[in-house]
Amino acid sequence: xxxxxxxxxxxxxxxxxxxxxxxxxxxxxxxxxxxxxxxxxxxxxxxxxxxxxxxxxxxxxxxxxxxxxxxxxxxxxxxxxxxxxxxxxxxxxxxxxxxxxxxxx
Amino acid sequence: xxxxxxxxxxxxxxxxxxxxxxxxxxxxxxxxxxxxxxxxxxxxxxxxxxxxxxxxxxxxxxxxxxxxxxxxxxxxxxxxxxxxxxxxxxxxxxxxxxxxxxxxx
DNA sequence: ATTGTATATCGTAAATATACGATCATATAC
DNA sequence: GTATATGATCGTATATTTACGATATACAAT
Numbered sequence: 001x002x003x004x005x006x007x008x009x010x011x012x013x014x015x016x017x018x019x020x021x022x023x024x025x026x027x028x029x030x031x032x033x034x035x036x037x038x039x040x041x042x043x044x045x046x047x048x049x050x051x052x053x054x055x056x057x058x059x060x061x062x063x064x065x066x067x068x069x070x071x072x073x074x075x076x077x078x079x080x081x082x083x084x085x086x087x088x089x090x091x092x093x094x095x096x097x098x099x100x101x102x103x104x105x
Numbered sequence: 106x107x108x109x110x111x112x113x114x115x116x117x118x119x120x121x122x123x124x125x126x127x128x129x130x131x132x133x134x135x136x137x138x139x140x141x142x143x144x145x146x147x148x149x150x151x152x153x154x155x156x157x158x159x160x161x162x163x164x165x166x167x168x169x170x171x172x173x174x175x176x177x178x179x180x181x182x183x184x185x186x187x188x189x190x191x192x193x194x195x196x197x198x199x200x201x202x203x204x205x206x207x208x209x210x
Numbered sequence: 211a212t213t214g215t216a217t218a219t220c221g222t223a224a225a226t227a228t229a230c231g232a233t234c235a236t237a238t239a240c
Numbered sequence: 241g242t243a244t245a246t247g248a249t250c251g252t253a254t255a256t257t258t259a260c261g262a263t264a265t266a267c268a269a270t
């Protein structure tokens with residue numbers, strides 16, 4: 001493509017699309033579920049649960065962090081990730097708005 | 106990448122990720138909103154409302170149709186698209202399940 | 211200081227997505 | 241029949257995503 005036309009849409013639609021994009025890989029959905037179910041949220045534990053290399057998981061974590069869906073806390077040489085409920089709640093609200101608009105559900 | 110690892114996740118996560126992927130472009134979000142607000146749902150009307158060429162819009166419609174989020178009905182030389190509420194309701198339900206899992210919201 | 215452990219980043223290859231113009235197929239109108 | 245209109249598909253260029261191994265960084269322990 002010559003260049004992306006995404007910027008020609010509304011800010012709201014772009015943000016929702018961006019959130020959807022972060023959720024558009026099963027690894028990232030899995031990671032979000034894991035972060036909420038595990039006692040520990042170290043990267044190593046996440047890597048162990050996924051069929052992906054450490055570097056690939058790190059990339060997925062970066063994407064989740066970029067959209068503020070998760071937060072990382074440095075703990076010595078380790079990093080502990082956790083869900084950012086605030087952003088997720090906002091995402092849920094906006095998705096609800098979209099669905100109520102387009103299909104009354 | 107050598108090849109995608111998406112198939113190594115659960116069917117549920119893959120389906121949700123696929124739905125999210127369809128929603129991951131502002132043009133497709135805009136199209137869904139338009140289909141519900143316009144009297145007519147002809148392709149031409151949709152093209153008029155988007156900053157994209159006819160062929161690009163057709164590609165986006167194909168994606169929405171692939172996941173069964175919309176349905177097309179042939180009307181002479183025209184095609185009328187409409188929302189498939191059933192699939193959207195299922196998507197909403199699965200997204201709700203995900204959000205309640207990961208952030209109690 | 212050295213060694214080990216945990217994670218991020220870099221470089222890179224292949225897959226997929228985005229976008230367009232051109233063309234094709236089909237239905238209507240003449 | 242031919243022309244016109246609508247929308248899908250093809251071909252193609254570029255951008256982005258996905259994935260990995262290798263390397264770098266940062267801290268901890270010895």
